[in-house]
Each structure stands twice: as C-alpha cells, then as structure tokens.
Amino acid sequence: xxxxxxxxxxxxxxxxxxxxxxxxxxxxxxxxxxxxxxxxxxxxxxxxxxxxxxxxxxxxxxxxxxxxxxxxxxxxxxxxxxxxxxxxxxxxxxxxxxxxxxxxxxxxxxxxxxxxxxxxxxxxxxxxxxxxxxxxxxxxxxxxxxxxxxxxxxxxxxxxxxxxxxxxxxxxxxxxxxxxxxxxxxxxxxxxxxxxxxxxxxxxxxxxxxxxxxxxxxxxxxxxxxxxxxxxxxxxxxxxxxxxxxxxxxxxxxxxxxxxxxxxxxxxxxxxx
Numbered sequence: 001x002x003x004x005x006x007x008x009x010x011x012x013x014x015x016x017x018x019x020x021x022x023x024x025x026x027x028x029x030x031x032x033x034x035x036x037x038x039x040x041x042x043x044x045x046x047x048x049x050x051x052x053x054x055x056x057x058x059x060x061x062x063x064x065x066x067x068x069x070x071x072x073x074x075x076x077x078x079x080x081x082x083x084x085x086x087x088x089x090x091x092x093x094x095x096x097x098x099x100x101x102x103x104x105x106x107x108x109x110x111x112x113x114x115x116x117x118x119x120x121x122x123x124x125x126x127x128x129x130x131x132x133x134x135x136x137x138x139x140x141x142x143x144x145x146x147x148x149x150x151x152x153x154x155x156x157x158x159x160x161x162x163x164x165x166x167x168x169x170x171x172x173x174x175x176x177x178x179x180x181x182x183x184x185x186x187x188x189x190x191x192x193x194x195x196x197x198x199x200x201x202x203x204x205x206x207x208x209x210x211x212x213x214x215x216x217x218x219x220x221x222x223x224x225x226x227x228x229x230x231x232x233x234x235x236x237x238x239x240x241x242x243x244x245x246x247x248x249x250x251x252x253x254x255x256x257x258x259x260x261x262x263x264x265x266x267x268x269x270x271x272x273x
Contacts, residue, residue, distance in 0.1 A: 001046060003065045003066075003067060003071070004025050004026050004028070004031055004046075004065060005024045005025035005026075006025055006065075006066070007025050007026050007064070007066055008025060008026075009026065009030070011066070011206060012026060012028060012034055012064065016027075024062075026042055026224065028042055028046065031061065031064050031065065033100070034064040035057070035061045035063070035064045036060055037057055037060070037061070042061070045061070045079075046255070053079045053080075053081065053127065055076070055081060055084070058072075058075055058076060058079055058081070059072070061075070062075055064119055071161060074085070074109065091186075093183060096235075099113055099122070099154060099232070099235070099238065100113075100122055100199070101258055102240065103122060103123070103124045103240065103242075104124050106124060106126075106242060107124055107125060107126055107259060108126050108245040108255040108256055108259040109126055109131075109242065109243055109245065109252075109255060110123075110124065110126040110127040110130045110131055110225075110242075110255075111123070111124050111126070111127060111241065111242050111243065112124070112127045112131075112133065112141075112240075112241050113238055113239070113240055113241070114141050114238070114239050114241065115238060115239075116172065116175075116176065116179075116181070116237045116238075116239075117140065117172075117182060117184075117185050118140055118141040118142050118169065118185065119139055119140050120133070120139050120140065120143075120144075121238065125259065126243075126255060126258070126259060127243075129258050129259065130154075130215065130217060130223065130243070130258070131151060131154070131215075131243075132148065132150035132151050132154060134150075137150070137151075140185055140188070140189075141241075142165070142166075142185055142189050142196075143170050143185065143188055143189050143192060144195045145165055146161070146162075146189055146192060146193035146195060147189070147192040147193055152216045153216075154216055154217060154218075155213065155214075155215060156212060156215060156216050156222070157212070157214045158213040161211060161212075162195065162196040162199060163199055163202070163215065164206060165211075166196065166199040166200055166202075166204065167204035167205050167206035168206050168207070168208045168229075169185075170203070170204065170205045170206075171205050171206055171207050171208065172208070173186075174205065178241060186200065208229040208239070209225045209228070209229060210226050210227065210228050210229075211226070211228075212224070212225070212226055212227075212246070213225045213226075213227050213243070217254070217258075218255040219258065220257060220258060221254070223238075223245075223249075223251045223255075224245065224246035224249045224251050225243040225244060225245060225246060225251065226243070226244045226246060227241060227242070227243050228241070228242050228243075228244065229241055230242065238263045
C-alpha cells in the first residue's frame with residue numbers, strides 16, 4: 001500500500017482526476033488494470049492472502065509500482081518465491097574505478113577481481129609478483145589454476161585445494177543454470193586439463209569463502225595466505241578475491257620486501273640478466 005501511494009496517476013500515464021481524487025497515489029483497481037490482473041486478486045495480494053502468484057505477475061506489479069531491484073526482490077520473498085538475482089543500480093563506471101582503487105589499496109597484499117565466469121577483470125601489482133598474474137596468462141581463474149605453469153609451480157597445496165576450486169566453480173554455475181558462458185569455460189578447462197575433467201565429473205559443489213593457500217615464491221620462498229572471496233552487492237556480477245597473510249608467518253614481511261623499491265630494482269636486474 002505504501003508503494004502504491006508513491007505513484008501518482010500521472011506517473012502511471014492516467015488522468016490525475018483533479019481535486020475530486022482523494023486516494024493518494026494509485027487505486028487498487030488502477031494497479032490491477034495496469035498490471036493485467038484481476039482487481040480482487042490484487043486486493044488479496046496486498047492483504048497477504050494465501051494465493052498463487054507467479055514471477056511474471058510479480059514483475060508486472062513491480063513495474064507498475066516502480067519498485068527498484070531491492071524492493072522487487074523483497075516482494076518475491078513476501079510472496080514465498082525465490083528472489084531473482086540482484087542487479088546493479090549504481091554508476092558502474094564509478095563503481096569499477098572504486099573497486100580498482102580498493103585492490104590497489106590492498107597492496108602489498110595480492111588482490112584481484114573476477115566476473116561471474118571467473119574471468120580476470122583486474123589485479124594489483126602484488127598479484128603479479130606472487131600469483132604470477134600477467135597479460136599472457138589465461139584470463140580465467142579456473143583455467144589458470146589448471147593450465148598455467150607459473151601458478152602451478154608456485155602452488156604447493158595445489159592437489160589439496162583443486163577439488164575445492166572445482167566445487168566452488170560448480171556452485172557459481174548453479175546460480176545461473178542456463179548461462180552458456182559457464183559451459184564455455186568448462187569446455188576450455190576440460191580440453192586443457194584431464195585433471196579438471198576428472199574432478200568436474202565428480203559433481204561436487206561448495207560455496208565460495210575462505211581458502212588457505214601455500215605458495216613457493218622463487219625469490220622469497222614459502223608464503224601462506226587466506227584467500228577470501230567477497231561479493232559486491234552493487235555489482236553482483238563481480239567478486240573481489242583478497243589474499244591475506246596467515247598469522248604467525250613471515251609472509252607479510254616477504255610481501256613488503258617484494259614490493260619495496262629495492263625489490264623492484266632486484267626484479268629489473270634479474271630480468272636484464
């Protein structure tokens with residue numbers, strides 16, 4: 001009722017009725033006509049009666065009442081339906097710039113951003129130094145995990161976490177069951193790695209979260225991280241992956257050394273040599 005009161009007849013393309021109109025916003029009957037449903041049914045919907053509803057009808061009501069994405073999802077929950085995937089309602093260019101600043105501000109710790117298919121969107125300098133991210137590598141985190149020789153050479157716990165990585169990717173796929181983009185990634189990974197194909201056939205599924213990693217860096221030796229996936233409500237298609245040094249290890253000090261001016265000079269000399 002409160003959302004119906006916010007929409008004026010003029011907003012909905014109806015005559016305003018002038019001073020004779022006493023109802024603030026739209027009448028129930030008007031919402032019903034505009035949404036293509038029966039007046040009695042719409043009244044029962046407002047009253048929370050035990051009636052059958054469909055996503056298509058709820059979307060029509062949401063359109064008439066001019067609900068934003070969050071309100072539309074809440075309407076689904078009130079009606080007892082699974083809410084649709086959230087959509088971004090923000091200035092995407094500004095938001096993406098802000099996410100780039102976020103991972104750059106995470107320095108000297110590695111961080112990267114990936115899309116729903118786990119394609120790499122952005123990464124900071126530490127991700128290049130520690131994880132081996134570089135322009136010529138496969139630009140998909142799943143494919144990189146299985147097919148990039150630089151990453152595999154550094155990942156000391158690769159065999160242990162490989163089943164978890166595959167299970168987490170299956171969980172990401174389950175959020176978009178009809179999206180062909182996931183099928184393309186799966187096909188590429190299976191073509192490049194028999195190990196992936198075997199693990200995928202197991203059908204395991206696991207929600208993304210934290211994942212402990214042990215890496216062996218060619219310059220500073222063993223490094224220990226907690227890799228954490230963070231979803232961005234304003235950009236549900238993006239995930240930020242932050243690598244935090246494990247406590248009671250010297251990983252943070254090694255990261256400081258790698259990203260220091262001295263460390264940069266050492267890299268230049270090693271490349272030149």
